[in-house]
Amino acid sequence: MKQTPNEKTIQERLKPGVITLDGFLGEDNRHYHDIINEDMEKLKSLNITKEDIADRMQYFTDLALMNNDEEAVIDDIYKVHYLTERGKIVSPFMDRGLIAKGSITLHNMQNDLKVCWTPLNISMIRNHGFFEGKGATHRLEPEILVKAIF
Amino acid sequence: MLSLIINNVVIFAGIGGFLALLLVIADYFLANYGDCQIDINGKKKLTVKGGSSLLNSLAENNVFIPSACGGRGTCGLCKVKVKEGGGPLLPTERPYLDADELKNGVRLSCQVKVKEDIIISIPEALFSIRKFKGVVETIIDYTYDTKGLVIKLIEPAKIDFKAGQYIQLESKKYAKSKQVVSRAYSMANCPENNNVVELIIRRVPDGIMTTFVHDYLKKDDELYLTGPYGDFFIRDTDTDMIFVAGGSGMAPFKGIIEDLYKKESKQHIVYFFGARTTEDLFLVDEMKEYEKKMADFTFIPVISQPEKSPDWKGESGYIPPLLDKHIRDPKNTEGYLCGSPALIASTEKKMKELGIENVYYDSFG
Numbered sequence: 001m002k003q004t005p006n007e008k009t010i011q012e013r014l015k016p017g018v019i020t021l022d023g024f025l026g027e028d029n030r031h032y033h034d035i036i037n038e039d040m041e042k043l044k045s046l047n048i049t050k051e052d053i054a055d056r057m058q059y060f061t062d063l064a065l066m067n068n069d070e071e072a073v074i075d076d077i078y079k080v081h082y083l084t085e086r087g088k089i090v091s092p093f094m095d096r097g098l099i100a101k102g103s104i105t106l107h108n109m110q111n112d113l114k115v116c117w118t119p120l121n122i123s124m125i126r127n128h129g130f131f132e133g134k135g136a137t138h139r140l141e142p143e144i145l146v147k148a149i150f
Numbered sequence: 151m152l153s154l155i156i157n158n159v160v161i162f163a164g165i166g167g168f169l170a171l172l173l174v175i176a177d178y179f180l181a182n183y184g185d186c187q188i189d190i191n192g193k194k195k196l197t198v199k200g201g202s203s204l205l206n207s208l209a210e211n212n213v214f215i216p217s218a219c220g221g222r223g224t225c226g227l228c229k230v231k232v233k234e235g236g237g238p239l240l241p242t243e244r245p246y247l248d249a250d251e252l253k254n255g256v257r258l259s260c261q262v263k264v265k266e267d268i269i270i271s272i273p274e275a276l277f278s279i280r281k282f283k284g285v286v287e288t289i290i291d292y293t294y295d296t297k298g299l300v301i302k303l304i305e306p307a308k309i310d311f312k313a314g315q316y317i318q319l320e321s322k323k324y325a326k327s328k329q330v331v332s333r334a335y336s337m338a339n340c341p342e343n344n345n346v347v348e349l350i351i352r353r354v355p356d357g358i359m360t361t362f363v364h365d366y367l368k369k370d371d372e373l374y375l376t377g378p379y380g381d382f383f384i385r386d387t388d389t390d391m392i393f394v395a396g397g398s399g400m401a402p403f404k405g406i407i408e409d410l411y412k413k414e415s416k417q418h419i420v421y422f423f424g425a426r427t428t429e430d431l432f433l434v435d436e437m438k439e440y441e442k443k444m445a446d447f448t449f450i451p452v453i454s455q456p457e458k459s460p461d462w463k464g465e466s467g468y469i470p471p472l473l474d475k476h477i478r479d480p481k482n483t484e485g486y487l488c489g490s491p492a493l494i495a496s497t498e499k500k501m502k503e504l505g506i507e508n509v510y511y512d513s514f515g
């Protein structure tokens with residue numbers, strides 16, 4: 001596959017040990033374009049946009065952040081916990097700005113689904129439709145994510 | 151006809167590819183930029199062999215710019231102001247630079263190649279930063295996810311610093327991490343013990359450096375670090391002081407309190423140390439000892455999940471609501487904070503509401 005130098009750099013930055021220890025691709029050997037394309041098809045079939053998903057994740061993230069590293073119950077349905085970490089991280093896609101470290105865990109008490117994401121996940125979903133490769137530490141299956149957060 | 155077109159496309163693509171390859175090879179083997187001069191702040195001139203990154207060229211001449219990713223353009227810490235030279239801005243630099251920085255010629259020194267004379271400006275404090283070689287003297291298990299590290303300095307054998315400052319520790323290649331990274335950690339020792347560097351390192355899930363320290367580092371291993379960096383240290387005043395830390399945020403305060411003790415400080419100091427459960431608390435006995443030994447020092451550990459620590463008799467909940475009963479005169483009080491961004495944000499807000507104007511915090515967040 002023909003790649004621009006930028007795309008090559010991005011593919012490199014997604015690998016283990018560059019930005020995070022485990023990287024963002026998991027056992028997925030596909031090019032990140034293919035991972036994104038498949039997930040975007042999934043979103044189409046779910047009739048939802050990546051921006052809708054990112055907005056909803058950001059909503060929970062912001063509310064949980066105000067709870068000082070403690071669990072928050074939101075709208076009587078969602079238990080959300082934002083564990084903040086010191087330090088910032090950069091996007092493998094070389095988007096502008098540094099992103100806070102930390103992880104957000106959401107438990108939907110109605111359907112008992114649990115999902116976990118990082119602020120970087122929100123940025124990668126919003127700006128690139130990237131939910132990470134299969135088997136990656138923070139891979140978010142679009143279908144499960146949508147069921148959990150909406 | 152079709153085969154003719156395909157043939158032509160293949161031939162042109164081949165020629166294009168060959169020329170591009172030639173250029174890369176020529177740049178690699180033949181590019182000789184000769185000696186270049188780096189002018190720093192108009193005060194120091196270095197003559198370096200052209201072709202290397204600005205970050206490395208400076209480091210080879212003992213000028214250490216903070217960096218945490220080994221020059222891979224992923225940490226954004228290695229900013230310097232380039233006044234002249236340095237070539238065009240690269241796409242790898244853009245993410246880290248805001249509009250002001252772009253306007254002022256700020257660049258990532260690891261991405262700038264020295265191919266011509268360059269004029270740069272950096273903070274003067276960076277001139278006093280050194281690279282140290284040390285060996286791991288002790289590894290302490292403070293909690294299930296937090297380790298203490300005592301590194302004995304070998305070369306140079308001493309480090310001059312102010313209590314509360316930080317160093318950048320270099321990892322080694324291991325398992326999945328195929329490159330050296332460096333990360334910032336506050337020093338937990340006081341400046342009087344200047345032949346060692348003590349660190350407190352909490353495991354970060356998926357963290358390249360903390361996995362190295364927690365799972366791979368052993369006693370007597372050799373390590374490299376640079377420092378001291380940072381402006382998180384006690385201001386030279388005689389005001390009351392409120393310290394607030396969470397988790398590994400204990401590190402700078404351990405050094406600061408040891409230092410204040412050695413200087414026989416009489417200041418009114420209250421230190422809140424936040425943890426989730428009693429299992430996350432550490433160095434409590436040592437801090438309680440300082441309560442006895444120092445003139446006016448109070449240590450208050452606070453547990454945020456008391457339901458998980460049923461035997462806990464101390465303070466619990468959030469730290470900010472506990473502050474006001476320990477503040478005698480907000481106008482004569484300084485706040486010092488180190489911990490998670492959530493802890494820093496909520497505590498700073500509360501301190502400002504209470505009328506404390508001078509609030510300093512460790513800016514790793």
Ligand code: FES
Pocket residue numbers: 205216217218219220221222223224225226227228258259260261
């Ligand atoms: S050293 Fe990390 S971006 Fe330059």
